[in-house]
Structures are given as structure tokens and as C-alpha cells.
Amino acid sequence: MIILEHTSGLVAVRAYDAKKQEISLQTINACEALLFLAKKFPNEHIIWVEAKLSSQINGEVLKSQFSHQREVLTFSNTNYFPACIGYVENSSFLKVNPNVKYPTWQMSSQLGGALGSQLLQFKNTVSEEMGLDYMLCSIAKLGQPKGLCCYRLPLETLNTVDVKQATTSIVFKFVRQHYRLQWQFLLLFNLIVFENKWPILYMLKSVCTQKRLHLKNSLPTIQVKKEVFAQQQQQQQQQLDVIIPTIGRASYLYDVLKDLSNQTILPETVIIVEQNPKENASTELDYIKTKSWQFKIIHQFIHETGACNARNIALQLVKSSWVFMADDDIRIASNFIEKALIDLNVHSNTAMTFSCLKEGETEQIKNLIQWNAFGSGCSIVESDIAKKVGFDTSFENGFGEDAAFGNDLRNRGVDVLYNPFTSLTHLKAPIGGFRQPVKFLWNDDKIKPKPSPTVMLFQLKHRTPEQVKGYKSLLFLKFYKKQNIKNPIRYVRVMKQRWNASVKWANYLDK
Known part of the structure; x- marks a missing residue:
């Protein structure tokens, strides 16, 4: 572990190792010093800290916060970029919960760390002239789509050091370097419309003098420790339940159950919530009782439609440590559960959404990444957390319930990773025969709401x-x-x- 002390993210004060032995720096520029240390100590965690905070930190405690090699951690209760950055990014990475470990590219120079080899990947890409706050945000913004996991944690008992926020000019530069060109004009448009600000010169300067940054090389793969492979033999102890809401897709659901029966690691229980709004209707899923299954099946038959309600009913019946939230029209490879549990262990994560494309579609994401969304029909989540969160029934029969569930996870300190390698196939089955279009309260309004x-x-x-x-x-x-x-x-x-x-x-x- 190497510690770099700096002042205001600009001036490197000193560097030393875990034994307090001084390390000679070749520059006083904090950004250059950080990357110099990364090159010199690629296998060490490089910790950066504001000099005023250095006496209050415990390096070993900080190092223990890292779950795997591809993490960048920062400790702060403030943002370097002002709120106007929200005009150009509508993702879950901006509205940070300051009380938990939250996934975000909004890094801070106050206190943080990363493995030297990870920082080194950005040496020839990011700007070293704008200060440590800007460079760290740039590294995180470029690295997230490539598989870098970036988190902000609360400072807790440490004193907060005032951080100078980015100016409007710097915001335009950052947007030009990290977003498509049209966002420059949209940022200007929003500042004019909502804040009555006219930073036209800043926008023109950034367009003319800056270009978009790209991280061309893939990040190094995470090295799996031997004990993780040993856990593969112990996965039987990591029990998993499956929850499936279904309506009018009996034949498709049968195929899902057959796929689950062929798993190398069988689910403990499959919980099916069948919905049919007709009061005198009977189940279409007779094969649950007439066929023999290799796992326990709990079948709930209700006369109320709505996936949020159905999933909440199923979640309360989950007993295993993991819950696989599945759609009723997917196909599942025989080793899916086994691979998925290993992936969760490798990344020390408690929520993961898996690629679920139609047959013939090409996966565009090439790395396991922090995801902005959540897939309610293709994810595995730790059961205790999933039960506490639940699905917000305010979104019933509309759009957004899965994304809201993902955000509720993040606000509890649970990151959602997207896994493009351990995949499912989505059949996109036609709507069941007795499904009827939902009549909303606003359908008859003269003024139709937009958006939904x-x-x-x-x-x-x-x-x-x-x-x-x-x-x-x-x-x-x-x-x-x-x-x-x-x-x-x-x-x-x-x-x-x-x-x-x-x-x-x-x-x-x-x-």
C-alpha cells in the first residue's frame, strides 16, 4: 500500500509506504505523482488523501474496503461537479446516497484509492492538468463502461475538507471529453432555459479546443483466487430459490421448469405466482402436480394482475440465501445457476443482472459492468436484501418498476452489476390469451399526460x-x-x- 498526500488535489506533498518509508516523487503535480506511483507500484493499492486528513486515516482499514482488483473507492460527502451536470446525464450514478457505498463516477480527491495497475490504464488518456478531482472523475467515467467498479463511501468520522467545485467552463470541458457532441448544445440550452445563464463562449471554446476521450484498451481481467474455485464445490450450500410471475403462458413456463430441472446446481424451491383476473378461472398449470420435479414448487394462484404484486408475494415465500428473479418466457442453459453463483462470489456482489437477449441478437456490452438499470426477469439478488426492498406497486402495470427496484438496491448500498457472459435467452412470448389492456385513471382525460x-x-x-x-x-x-x-x-x-x-x-x- 502506497499513500500520496496532496493539497487541494493540485500539489503533491509527499508519498510513503505502509511502513512510513518516504518515496521520492519526480513532480509536485498531484495527478502526475499519482500516475507515477501507479507505474512504479502496479500491484499495490495507491491511496490518495488530502494532507489535512492524513493523520486521521488508517491505511489498512482503507485497504480492507476493497472487494476485488478492479475497484476505485473514494470517500466524500460532496460533489466536485455542480448539479448542472444532471442536464446531460439521466443515470442512476448522479443522485448519490451519501450514507452508503454507492456506485458512481463522481470521485473525490479528499480520500480514496485504487490498484496501481488499474490507474495505469488511463495514463495516456486522461488530462493531468485539471487537478486530481477532475482526473479521478474522468478515470471513473471512462472506466465504468470498460468494467471498472467505482464507489463513493461516506467520510463518517473524518473531518470534511472543502473542495472547490468545478466551474461552468470546466463542466463544458468535461462534457465535451466524455459525452457525445450534441450534449454540449443541450447543456447550453438547459442553462439558458432553466437558469437564465448564457455561457456560449465556454461552449464554443470546449467544442473548438477539446475532443472526446476514448479508452481503447480493455481493462485487465479480475484474477480469481484459488479459494473462489474451491467454493465451486460448495455451491450446494448456497441455496437458491426461483420466483416467476406468470399469466397465460403455460407452455413457455413448462420449458422454463424443464430447464431448471437440468441445472448442474438445482434450485431449492421454485415459487410461481399465477395470475388470472377471472374469479371463476382455474389454473392452467396442471403439470405442476401431474409431473415429477426435482425441486419443491410453491404455486400461488391469484385473481389480481400485476407483476409487482406477484413478485412481492413470491419474495415473502423465499427461504434460500439467493433469489433468481426469472421471466416465464426464457430459456436457461444447464450450467447457468452454477456459473452465476461463481460470478457473484468472484465480484463479492449481492445483485447481478444477466444478459437476456432474443435468439440471434448480439450482445453489445463486452465487459461485466456497473449497470444503470435492473432486469426484474433475469437477475439474482441476495434474498434478505430483495425482501427488504420489494417492488414498488406504484409502478404496477406501467413502466419503471424494475429500474426503481435497482435504485432502491443502490440506496441500500447494493451495487447492480450487468453480466454479458453468463446469459439467458429471452423468447419474447406473445401476451397470454386472457390479458386485457389496462385502463388507467387518466385514459379519459382531455389532456393526456406525457410522459406516462x-x-x-x-x-x-x-x-x-x-x-x-x-x-x-x-x-x-x-x-x-x-x-x-x-x-x-x-x-x-x-x-x-x-x-x-x-x-x-x-x-x-x-x-
Whole structure:
């Protein structure tokens, strides 16, 4: 372990190892010093700390916070970038819960660390002139899509050091380097519309002088420890239950159960919640009792539709340590559960969504990454956590319940990883015969809400105010060419009415 002390993320003060032996630095630039240490000690964790905090930290305790080699950790209660960055990024990585270990690219120079070899991957890509806060955020922003896992943890008992926030000019530079070009103009547009700011020169300067950064090389693979492979033989003790909400897909569900029967590690219990809104209806799943299965099946037959309610019923019946949330129209390779449990162990993670594409589709994601979303029909989560979170029934029969579940996990300190390698196949089965279109309360309103109230509810609950405004302006711009009102003034007036209607109904759903 190597510790680098610095002042304000700009000046390197000194560096030393775990035995307090001084390490000679070739520069006083904090960014250059960090990358110099990464090159000199690629197999060591490089810890950076504001000099004023150095006497309060315990290096070994910090080192123990790392779960695997591809993590970057930072400890802070403040953001380097101002809230306006939300105008250009509508992801789950901005609204950080400061009380838990939260996945985000918003790093801090106050205190943090990473393995030297991981930092070294960015040496010829990131800027070393803008200070440590900017460089660390750049590393995380570029690294996340390549498999770097970046987290922010609370400072807790340590004193907080004031961090100078990025200026508007720096925000435009960062957006130019890390987002597509059109986001420069959208950032300017939103600043003008919502804040009455006109930083046109900053925008033009960044467009003319900066280019988008790309991390071309893949990050090194995580080295699996021998004891993890030994755990493969002990997976039988890591029991797993499966929950499946279903409606009108008896033949597809039968194939799912057959696939589960062929697993190299069998599930302990499969919990099926069958929905049929007809009061006098009977189950379509006779094969549950007429066929012999290699695991216990709990079958709940209810006359209320809705996947959120069905999954919550099933979650309360889970007894095993893991729960596999499955759709009723997927196909599962025989070694899926075994591989999935190993993947969760390797990454010391308690929530993972697995690739679930239609047959013939090509997976575009090439690394196991921190994911912005969550798949409610293709994920494995630690059962105790899943039960505590549950699915928000405010989203019932609409959009956003799975993304909301993922955000509720993150707010409890649980990261959601996306695994493109251990995959499922999604058949995209047609809707069951007795499914009827849902009639919402707002269907007969003269002013139709836009966006859908459940989508609005997700924005209001899980995004920052700036992210909501950015979503609003982008929606207005994109939808203009898809509708019939061509007078822009009338269009904006009507869309404001539809937006306000959506807000009204979203607040109603949240009661």
C-alpha cells in the first residue's frame, strides 16, 4: 500500500509506504505523482488523501474496503461537479446516497484509492492538468463502461475538507471529453432555459479546443483466487430459490421448469405466482402436480394482475440465501445457476443482472459492468436484501418498476452489476390469451399526460431536479417531430399542460 498526500488535489506533498518509508516523487503535480506511483507500484493499492486528513486515516482499514482488483473507492460527502451536470446525464450514478457505498463516477480527491495497475490504464488518456478531482472523475467515467467498479463511501468520522467545485467552463470541458457532441448544445440550452445563464463562449471554446476521450484498451481481467474455485464445490450450500410471475403462458413456463430441472446446481424451491383476473378461472398449470420435479414448487394462484404484486408475494415465500428473479418466457442453459453463483462470489456482489437477449441478437456490452438499470426477469439478488426492498406497486402495470427496484438496491448500498457472459435467452412470448389492456385513471382525460405517469414517477423519485429538467427538455425536443402540432409556441404550451398532468398523476400514484 502506497499513500500520496496532496493539497487541494493540485500539489503533491509527499508519498510513503505502509511502513512510513518516504518515496521520492519526480513532480509536485498531484495527478502526475499519482500516475507515477501507479507505474512504479502496479500491484499495490495507491491511496490518495488530502494532507489535512492524513493523520486521521488508517491505511489498512482503507485497504480492507476493497472487494476485488478492479475497484476505485473514494470517500466524500460532496460533489466536485455542480448539479448542472444532471442536464446531460439521466443515470442512476448522479443522485448519490451519501450514507452508503454507492456506485458512481463522481470521485473525490479528499480520500480514496485504487490498484496501481488499474490507474495505469488511463495514463495516456486522461488530462493531468485539471487537478486530481477532475482526473479521478474522468478515470471513473471512462472506466465504468470498460468494467471498472467505482464507489463513493461516506467520510463518517473524518473531518470534511472543502473542495472547490468545478466551474461552468470546466463542466463544458468535461462534457465535451466524455459525452457525445450534441450534449454540449443541450447543456447550453438547459442553462439558458432553466437558469437564465448564457455561457456560449465556454461552449464554443470546449467544442473548438477539446475532443472526446476514448479508452481503447480493455481493462485487465479480475484474477480469481484459488479459494473462489474451491467454493465451486460448495455451491450446494448456497441455496437458491426461483420466483416467476406468470399469466397465460403455460407452455413457455413448462420449458422454463424443464430447464431448471437440468441445472448442474438445482434450485431449492421454485415459487410461481399465477395470475388470472377471472374469479371463476382455474389454473392452467396442471403439470405442476401431474409431473415429477426435482425441486419443491410453491404455486400461488391469484385473481389480481400485476407483476409487482406477484413478485412481492413470491419474495415473502423465499427461504434460500439467493433469489433468481426469472421471466416465464426464457430459456436457461444447464450450467447457468452454477456459473452465476461463481460470478457473484468472484465480484463479492449481492445483485447481478444477466444478459437476456432474443435468439440471434448480439450482445453489445463486452465487459461485466456497473449497470444503470435492473432486469426484474433475469437477475439474482441476495434474498434478505430483495425482501427488504420489494417492488414498488406504484409502478404496477406501467413502466419503471424494475429500474426503481435497482435504485432502491443502490440506496441500500447494493451495487447492480450487468453480466454479458453468463446469459439467458429471452423468447419474447406473445401476451397470454386472457390479458386485457389496462385502463388507467387518466385514459379519459382531455389532456393526456406525457410522459406516462409511471415514467414521471420514476424521474421524480430517483433523479435530481436537474436530471428531471434535462429529461423534460429532451422529451420536448424529440417528440416535436412525432406529433401533429407544428406551431412551436402552441406545441410548447400543450406539452407543458401534458407534463403537468403527468406530474399530477405521478404524485397521485405515489400516495
